[in-house]
Amino acid sequence: MEKTSKNSSPEYNKILNKVKKVKIIKNKFVKEELLTEFYIYMKKNKIIEVVDVKNADLIVSFGGDGTILIAAKETIKKDIPILAVNMGTVGYMAEIKPENAVEMLEKYERSQCIIDERAFLEIEYNDNIFYALNELLIIKGGLVSHLINVEVYSNSILVNKYRADGVIVATPTGSTAYSLSAGGSIVHPSLNAVSITPLLPQSLTARPIIVDGKDKLSFKVYTRDNDAHLNIDGSQCFHIKPSDKINAVLSQKRVKIIRTENSDYYNILREKLKWGKTL
Known part of the structure; x- marks a missing residue:
């Protein structure tokens, strides 16, 4: 048979x-x-x-x-x-x-x-909601711009004050993108975590840190020349004003990729x- x-x-x-x-x-x-x-x-x-x-x-x-x-x-x-x-x-x-x-x-x-699920970063910018699969980037303007000061808070508790070209906030998926190029850690995509990586910081002690994805991150940005920008996944860019409200948290929304x-x-x-x- x-x-x-x-x-x-x-x-x-x-x-x-x-x-x-x-x-x-x-x-x-x-x-x-x-x-x-x-x-x-x-x-x-x-x-x-x-x-x-x-x-x-x-x-x-x-x-x-x-x-x-x-x-x-x-x-x-x-x-x-x-x-x-x-x-x-x-x-x-x-x-x-x-x-x-x-x-x-x-x-x-x-x-x-296999259906591989990847989390979005949910970003609140002046009461508007945006989603990033890779990262949120707060960055100074052109080459002649001064370094910017970015205060990062987790659930209203100060994480650090960065004086740098910018700060990258990446999902686990985005940890192998711009964040990795800037010296950030690789984060396994199954983890509910977010990485914060300073971009060319003035202080050598300003190091990347990985935080709980459930924590609500908020940012205060100060500049000498009013030339800082919020960039979302490289496709959406906004000029940041001192009064702008920027928050981020790892979203419950997932993108499903066939593998x-x-x-x-x-x-x-x-x-x-x-x-x-x-x-």
Whole structure:
């Protein structure tokens, strides 16, 4: 009697997450010829591309981690996963290769994948709410601007007073982005934590610190030349006035990224950061 493999069993191949409509977000430099197979698959399976994410079953991101930041903002409107296809350079979050995009879509429909949930940073700026997947950045203006003074509070208790080019407040996801370049610690994405990293501080004793994500952070910014800015994920920028109110806390909102069943965060770090390799 012939054995039935796990992959051919009706239960294993059952469609659990039916995808009929997708919202596609792609980097403008993506080579369209690399997407041909995916578009043929969509047409064959009658999967429609929609403009409004509220009508979609899934978001497909073609690009690097910067493209995922754009896609992540769309999940605020509708809580659906992102199939992140890496067509950029580093790609900490986008790990699916273009040639595997169709296979991963099929695996998602059969729930043969991992859904990696990443927390947003919820930012209150003058009574308006914004969300950052990577970081909040308080930074001085142009090259000729003076250093700025930033007081950071946690639940109204002073953490530190920084005199620096700026301060980076990063989610665990953002800990491998700008914060890492500035000397911040890598924070595992499963942790409910936020990292505070001074950017080129005047004092050598001003070091990065990791705080509880449930703590409400607040900031007071002082400048000599009134030239400081609030930057959110590199896409939203505001000129800070002395009277501005800036608060931040790790949000309960999550972005869901589809990963392979054998996805390994430490392996991603070893691969992307070249750990263990001779320079």
